[in-house]
Amino acid sequence: MPTPHYGQPRYRVIADELRQRIESGTIPRGTLLPTESALVAEFRVSRGTIRQAMAALRKDGLVATEHGRGTYATATLCECNPIRHGGAEVRQRKIPADAHLAAVFDIKLGALLVETESVTRENGRVVAVAQTYRLYLDRAQVPSRATEPQNWIE
Amino acid sequence: MPTPHYGQPRYRVIADELRQRIESGTIPRGTLLPTESALVAEFRVSRGTIRQAMAALRKDGLVATEHGRGTYATATLCECNPIRHGGAEVRQRKIPADAHLAAVFDIKLGALLVETESVTRENGRVVAVAQTYRLYLDRAQVPSRATEPQNWIE
């Protein structure tokens, strides 16, 4: 097999498969995913392809990776339907901190924040977007060496 | 030469170097960067490494890539010093729209927005971050095929 990528590229197919396993609970939140080598064996692709799929999931905040340790599924991302509030659409969701927010809040990359997004329209046209972030205070934390990530409950 | 990467990985060193060239004006805003092959030759690294450096710059919105065309430096990111306003630090800057904001505003990826960020502290600890975005109304646009990107002024 040279390198045919008709339709969807392989790394995307794999990413979608893993995403479904996480969302369906086949891979519980907070637990480690199979290792890269295991996925290489399962999907019969090269390690680079697996890593590309992982990067895609990481970008979406669905998983987080720690060097020498593994990649685990992050906490549930709760996304609510937008509600109307004074002419603006307001929507709230839990998100993992990106690099910038992690630095500002001085928290770990991937730690949970609550994002409130408000979208303002004028004549149907979006003219302003406001996003506020606050710490998500719960026992839901990114697993660390101090606790057992396997048994951590979201 | 096996694969020594003391300290910083090479792709990051290259990304920093390119970033400096852009910020110092060696690579003017709006102009195309050297091609991948040129950078491969200059830095004596593989294409994948160059592409990784490019991806890093792209993620930061410093450059934008068009398929079959090349990679060019995006508009100036004006970043002002934070000012204090009622117990919060407020800072404004121009940023290129990421995928989400581009979708919400219905504008092109990389088009300019004005971001106002407000950071609130309690006892020195950051407790909330608010970001508002509005359209940046000016002639500064991301270059398109219709105009000549080379001569585009920010």
Next chain:
DNA sequence: AGAAATTTGTCCGTATGTATC
């Protein structure tokens, strides 16, 4: 405490497919 094994991170070289000019 320390060595070995495991796992992810980075890098290389190469090849081929696909889109644009």
Next chain:
DNA sequence: AGATACATACGGACAAATTTC
């Protein structure tokens, strides 16, 4: 159509962080 450039994929190698013994 031809040239150029980006996207995907492979296999191998060594580095670095973590866990296990």
